[in-house]
Each structure stands twice: as structure tokens, then as C-alpha cells.
Amino acid sequence: MKSLFNTSKILSFILAFLLLSASGCKKIEDLLTFKIDDSSSFVVPASGLLNTTVLSLPGTTVNSSSSGTYSANNTNADHVQDVTLDRLTLTVTDPAGQNFDFLKSVKIYIASDNQGTNKTLLASLDPVPTGQTAINLTPSGAKLDLYLRNGSYSLFTDVTMAQPVRQNTTVRADSRFNVKAKLK
Template sequence: MKKSLFTPILFVLVLLLGIVGCKKIENLLSFQVNDSSSFVVPASGLLNTTVLSLPGATVNSSSSGTYSANNTSADYVQDVTLDRLALTVTDPAGQNFDFLKSVKIYIASDNSGTNKTLLASLSPVPTGQISINLTPSGAKLDLYLRSGSYTLFTDVEVAQPVRQNTTVRADSRFNVKARLK
């Protein structure tokens, strides 16, 4: 009996199409949500190593629009993690992060902060930088990105007195996995 070369080639082609098809479906269900907010580190004559807990800053998330654009909704979100959190000094001009020794940012579903979870942190903060990237905590964040907003709480340890109010922008990028509607 003669074996056909056609059968193994057909099998390999079907297998490859299956793998490529699964990758496309996986990509449709994985996307990113980008949010931005600002907070102010108040001027103070506090001594080194003083920890300041700043008031919560509500973030109106872009998650709802991003979910819709990816043919899903908050109800279908299965896994959210922080991919990146960058802080940038926006005011006053010329200010850098030399006044900080460490920073921790927490996320909560509301302004009360009763269910806050560590989002990202950095210690020590490098000197001479106007923009820094924090280290994500790896926490599962589904609860916080299911609603249209969340609150960020910031704890900073100052390395030197803060001479003037300093505005900091926080740009976050979340990895989201969700099912299609």
C-alpha cells in the first residue's frame, strides 16, 4: 500500500491554522487600559524620612470605553494587572524627584480607602529624575477596574524638605483579559 505525502502535509497545515486561530482569539481578549491622574505633594518643612499620606485622588478610568472598543464589558473582565505606573513632575518647572526617598501608591474602589491594595512602589527613588517608573505589586485588580472610577492613595517618604507644592502626574497602564460579550 502506497502512503500519500498529501496526508501528513494536510495534517501539518490544519495544525498550523489551529494554532494561528487560537492566537488571534487570545489577542482579541487581551488589551490594555491607560489612565492618567495627578496629585500634589504639599510644601512642608518636614525633616528627612517623614512619611506623608496624601489624600485620595479619584481617577475617572477609560476602562468602559476600552471594554466597549474590544467588544466586551466590565462583567466579562477576568484578570487585570498593572503593567506600568510612571510618575512625572509637572509643576513647578525644573523640579525633580530629589525630595523623595520612597513612594507607594495604593488603589481603592472608593474615597474611603477601606479596601485599598498596594498598586506600585519604588524605593529608593533615583535622584535627578523628573520621571520615574514604579514597580508594580502584581496584585489582581479586577475589582478596581470594573467600575468607571477608582481612587489612588499615595504615601511618600521625603528625603528633604519640600520647598513648594509639587504636582505629579501618574500614568498607569493595566493589562486586561476578558471574554467577548
């Protein structure tokens, strides 16, 4: 009889544990984590600017892949809870053989419109290493939910020149964002 009573207690404990575990897993499942990858290009114009000259480039509109990524993850922009930049890589794409030796530092800002009325620092790098055709910027750590809720956003770039640029230089910006969202 005593053995039956202990077995019953053990079974009750296991059942309670399983129920609590299942409800905890449901809460974890409700919060999705995934990545959004976007890419855009901008041009650093040829100039005879002297060292330490800061050049603010016009805004570049990025048509984000966020809407499609949200849909593929069974969520939407209204359920996004936390977006941060994971990585931002700049790569010289034209002219061939050009590297980033012309830059001393770079800062990239994100805004929800092309006027830059609500710019937030996205990432930066100072100093820019020499001899590199691709560089990884340091994310600012800013919360970016506002910017990734729409289908597009704008990037604004400030560069401090290390030397004059002899010809227009095209740079591709590849960004990857970490996203946490709820299921819809």
C-alpha cells in the same frame, strides 16, 4: 490502489489537523489582550517635614478609560479575567524645574472607593533616584480586576520625605494596565 489508500490517509490526517488548529485558534481569539491607559494628578503639599517623615496623601479619584477601552475591544467589565499593572510613571508637572529629590520612597495604593476601604499596593519605588523629573515605579504584581471593572477607582499615595518641600508640587501619575478578557 495502495497509493490511493495512502493519499486518502494523508488527506484525512491533514483535514483532522486543520480542524484541530481551527478550534484552537478560536479559543485564543476568545481571550483578548489589550492595554488601558489612565492618568491623574496629585499634590505633595509644601511642608517643613523632616527626613524620613511619612506623608499619606488623600485619595485621588481616577476616571478610568476602561469602559471605552472594553467597548472598543468587543468586551465589557463582566468579561474581564485578568488585570495587572504594566507601568506606572510619576512626572513632576509643577513647579517647572522641580525634581523628585524631596522623596526618599513612594508607595501608591489602589482602591475601589475614595475611602480606601479595600486598598491594595499598586506600585512602589525605594529609593527614589535623585535628579529625576520622571520616575517609573515597580508594579506590585497584584491582580487588579476588581478595581478596573468600574468607571473609576482611587489612588492613595504614601511618600517618605528626603527633604522639606518648599512649595506645593504637582505630580502626574500615568498608568498602563494589561487586561485579558473574553469577547462579549
